[in-house]
Amino acid sequence: MKKFIPAAFVLIASMAALGAEVPDSLNEILPEGTTPQLLQRQAVLEWATVVDECNVMYDVEGNVVRISVKGAAPGVDAELFRDLRRWPELQTLHVRHQRPTRESLSLLVQLPKFEGLCLMNIGEDPETGKRSLEQGFAAELFPLAPRLRNLDLVHTFGYRLNQPPFDQWPEFPALERLVLEGGGAKNLELFAKTPALRVLGLHRTSLTAEDFARFPELLPNLKVLMIKPRRELDPSFLVPLTQMPHLETLAFHHWTPEKLGGWEGLQVLVNMPQLKRIVFGGSQGGDRSSLEQLLEARPDLEIISGNYGPPVTGSDGRLLYSPRDVDAWTLPEG
DSSP states (O other): OOOOOOTTEEEOSOOGGGTOOOOTTEEEEEETTOOOOHHHHHHHHHHHTTEEEEEEEEOTTSOEEEEEEEEESSOOOHHHHGGGGGOTTOOEEEEESOOOOHHHHHGGGGOTTOOEEEEESOOOOTTTOOSOOOTTGGGGGGGGTTTOOEEEEESOTTGGGGSOOGGGSOOOTTOOEEEEESOOTTHHHHHTTOTTOOEEEEEEEOOOHHHHTTHHHHOTTOOEEEEEESSOOOGGGHHHHTTOTTOOEEEEESOOGGGGTHHHHHGGGGGOTTOOEEEEESOOOSOOHHHHHHHHHOTTOEEEESSOOSOEEOTTSSEEOOTTOHHHHTSTTO
């Protein structure tokens, strides 16, 4: 896997100087003139040999700061997850098609700079065959609550089976990006504990229009709202969103303008001056004439197909990316 890297970075094509064969799965992003810390890179190679894709970013001192793995071949097991302790500067971790144990997740607490976790497409439980984590797994993340900045739980169709209910979760004062799979009104209990949230993704959500009416109260700083409804959603849910002063981006996944009520539903956005863009990703065809009407009424509004628009800046000025957004890692300001 090879990606374009700006001039400030170089993509390592060969690490023969370190005496190790580089698996085809490995893509490393390293500041120019920097050599990876040997023990840390040994752990990287161990992970890269058992997954389909392994993307790693180092800092100027050669420490691993971000890692993303995808595909189980055969995958990162509990023993290999203990390698997390060999990356003391790790900030973000994305694991897809893996099944970290409770012990694995508890190791993240030992990393003083860790702030972003993405668990996606969880591997099967060998005993039950379900794609879920161990009972009570989320409790291992609770000690991270004061500093966790990103939490991404998407395409984890069974994870809710074994997580503590949201009324048992702590406050997450630093959380600025959250993506959840499924769920309905109970999610509001978590939103009440995330006052700094700027980006919210709701994948296959069962929230109703009545639930969305709570958003202005619960999520006063929200800038990006990404939605894929699980079932039909009354277009009236858009009305309370007009009361959110910082909401700049509305993104819909596999949800067409027709499902938002066409022009009758969308025209409420005309009187939402803070809105800068509306996104329709993964949805093709259908009657899109309502978008022409929307553009006529709001020529300043950007309508995007296929992506979620520009990245969002966090409260500290750093760009707020998902841990799985490897392309974004190559940007100098990121």
